[in-house]
Amino acid sequence: MKIVFLDALTLGNVDFERFKKFGKVEIYQTTPPEKTLKRVKDADIVVTNKVVIDKEIMDKAENLKFIQIAATGMNNVDLEYAAKKGILVKNVAGYSTKAVVQQTFALVLGLLNKVCYFDEYTRKDYPKSEIFTHIKDWFEIAAKRWGIIGLGTIGKEVAKIAKAFGAEVVYYSTSGKNNDQTYKRVGLDELMKTSDIISIHAPLNEKTKNLIGYDELMKMKDGAVIVNLGRGGIINEKDLAKVLENNKNILVGLDVFEKEPVDENNPLLKFKDKTLFSPHIAWTSIEARNKLMDGIYKNIEEFAKSGN
Numbered sequence: 001m002k003i004v005f006l007d008a009l010t011l012g013n014v015d016f017e018r019f020k021k022f023g024k025v026e027i028y029q030t031t032p033p034e035k036t037l038k039r040v041k042d043a044d045i046v047v048t049n050k051v052v053i054d055k056e057i058m059d060k061a062e063n064l065k066f067i068q069i070a071a072t073g074m075n076n077v078d079l080e081y082a083a084k085k086g087i088l089v090k091n092v093a094g095y096s097t098k099a100v101v102q103q104t105f106a107l108v109l110g111l112l113n114k115v116c117y118f119d120e121y122t123r124k125d126y127p128k129s130e131i132f133t134h135i136k137d138w139f140e141i142a143a144k145r146w147g148i149i150g151l152g153t154i155g156k157e158v159a160k161i162a163k164a165f166g167a168e169v170v171y172y173s174t175s176g177k178n179n180d181q182t183y184k185r186v187g188l189d190e191l192m193k194t195s196d197i198i199s200i201h202a203p204l205n206e207k208t209k210n211l212i213g214y215d216e217l218m219k220m221k222d223g224a225v226i227v228n229l230g231r232g233g234i235i236n237e238k239d240l241a242k243v244l245e246n247n248k249n250i251l252v253g254l255d256v257f258e259k260e261p262v263d264e265n266n267p268l269l270k271f272k273d274k275t276l277f278s279p280h281i282a283w284t285s286i287e288a289r290n291k292l293m294d295g296i297y298k299n300i301e302e303f304a305k306s307g308n
Contacts, residue, residue: 001304002063004043006031006051011070012284014293022304040064045300053077058085066303068296071283072096073203073231088303092295094153096283100229101157103282104199107227107253110276112138112197117273139196139223142166147195149211150174150202150230151183158199159183170195174202174211192219197226204231214239220250227253229282232260241267244274251275255282 001023005016009029019025023044031039031051040046040061046053049070055078058064067077069091082089110116114136121134146167148155159169159182170184172191179185188211191198198220202208212226212235220226228235237258243250245267253276254268260280262268268275 001044002026002042003045003047003300004028004040005047005070006036006039007049007070010049011293012289014289018297019300022300037061045303047296048076050076053082055081058082058087066090066300068299070292070296075204090299092292092299095291095295096285096288097154097157099285099288100154100201100282101161102285103255103278104154104158104201104227104229105161107229107255107276107278108141108197108199108225111225111227111251111253112141114138116276140166141197144168144196145170145194146197146199147171147186147191148183149188149191149198149200149234150208151178151180152201154229155199155201156180156182158201162197167197174208176207188216189219192216193221196221196224198224200226200228200230200234202230202234204233208234210234210236212236212240214242217243217250218248220248222249223251225251225253227255229255232257237266237268241271244268244271253277256280 003019003022003025005027007030008016008027016025016027028039033052036051037057037060040057042063043061044063045066045068046064047068047070053067053076058078058081064087066088067082069077069089072091072093074089074091077089079089117136126134141162142165144167146162146169148159148169148171151159151171151173155171162169170186170191171180172188173185210233217240240252251274255278
């Protein structure tokens, strides 16, 4: 049996050695589209994080029996066609919950507490200060309203911690089906208008694409914070740039973008004082990546035992 990892660089420094138990293992750090077919042509199992496996690839990779997605999202594989071909497709769910929750608060607290600003001030200007402190307004989470867009597994964990900080938690159900009784469910309009902090933890689909546009952003309270830990494309980046250009007083934290990696000319990059970014790393704690690899190993082990 031959196993091919197509974009191992996205997994970092993890254990690939154990997979040799199942047969030949080929590891590629990255795979551009024009090389995908050549690399998977005689593979029995393909492990991909973001490399696209479409109809053409599946038709020409005649040995392919199992596609293991090294992530939760499965939009890089044509699932319907894989089912028609009898190709098993699996992902790994739940491995990154704690990591994403932690990065949510890293972005929120970084923005609220102006961590980057105060660090720079301390290094550059504090030695020349006439007083022991430096006053620049920031607010506490306690007694504020925290609005969550997407109260799934991650959203619920964020809600628990926000509540522990003393916040009032409300949520908007992007599917329209979530009726969690622990927190107040509100419409998107109310959430945008009344929340002091907004965090997004929803998948990207027809209902959430461009969910947050110019009108929604302009409704936000003066000085409010919005962070996106869901998927790029939920916030319309052109509209967000326009809102920031118009000097709307909001703070923005993004771990995900419409295009990844971002273009050098992405207008959002110039708003350093109003934004805090990370390069889609919320899921990448050491613990989360080890859980991911354990999940991949377990899925391949089950597949091998099934005798397919």
